[in-house]
Amino acid sequence: MIFLIKKKHAVIAVAVFVTILVGIFAIIFMNNNSKGVFNTYNVTNKPIQQGSVDSNYIAFTCNVDWGNEVIPEMLQTLKDKNVKITFFVTGRWVKEFPDIFQLIVDEGHEIGSHGYQHLDYGKLSLDKNLEQIKKAEEEIQKITGEKPTLFAPPSGSYNENTLNAASKLEYKTILWTIDTIDWRQGSTKEVIVDRVLNKENHKGAIVLMHPMPATAKALPVLIDEFRNKGLEIGRVSDVLK
Structure with missing residues (x-):
């Protein structure tokens, strides 16, 4: 027992x-x-701010939601210099100005998404982030026939919802290494050139610019300066290899 x-x-x-x-x-x-x-x-899902530091490329990106009058000049410079860069475009802009967007596409530049509208994505819900990225994708695909894979949130603003939405839709979220701040008053051609060249870590860097008159003037100077340093100017995909 x-x-x-x-x-x-x-x-x-x-x-x-x-x-x-x-x-x-x-x-x-x-x-x-x-x-x-x-x-x-x-x-x-962490945003990408710089590519490989072993790369022989430096990436130029141009965020487009306005600046139509400057884009043809920039495209001509890029064509003359035999350079392909990455244009991040909003879906709203593509829908409103398909002919100008077609010029960018025809020149063979890399196309990324800048969302549908230039909003503060860091304040949006997951559903709203998904909606904005998906709507932009649809407008871009109507012209390119291809789904973009790179997404640059407007103003670099994002939250967890933004990153998860981008990942769910199979995008890499792209920020920048060097900001030209070309939209700021007083950003002349000389100021923009100095602002970019005086930064360190140019190898694999991502340079952010916009279609501004001063940027269009600075563009050929920057291309020549970096080539003199042994770097080639390219797309985001070039520095991510």
Whole structure:
């Protein structure tokens, strides 16, 4: 009888131990799973600010939501210099000015998404981020016939929703290494050139610009200066290789 009682107590003890052990594993699993989601946001979906530092390229990007009068001059310079860069365009702009967008496409430049409207994406919900990126994609595809794979949020503003939306739609989120700040008052050709050349880490860098008159004047100077330094000017995809 005593043996049976002890055996019964042992069985109960084992059952309690197993229950506790299962509970511990469940907690560990949930913690790891939540960390996995967090890590996906921080690592997998993390915005790209610079390409490979071993690259012989420096990427020029031009964010377009306005500046129609400057784009032809920039395209002519790029053609004369035999340079292809990345244009991030809003879907709204593409819809309103398909002929100008077609000029960019015809010149063989890389096309990325700048969202549909120039909004503060860092304040948008997941659904709104998805909507803006998807609508831009549809407008771009109508002309290019191809889905873009690079996304540059307007003003560089983003939150977790933005990154997760971009990842879900199979985009890489792109920011910049060097900002020309060409929209700021007083940003002359000389100021823009100095602002870019005085930065370090040009290899694999991503240079942000807009279709501004001073930028169009600075563009050929920057191309020549970087080529003199042994770097070729290219697209975002060139520095990500």
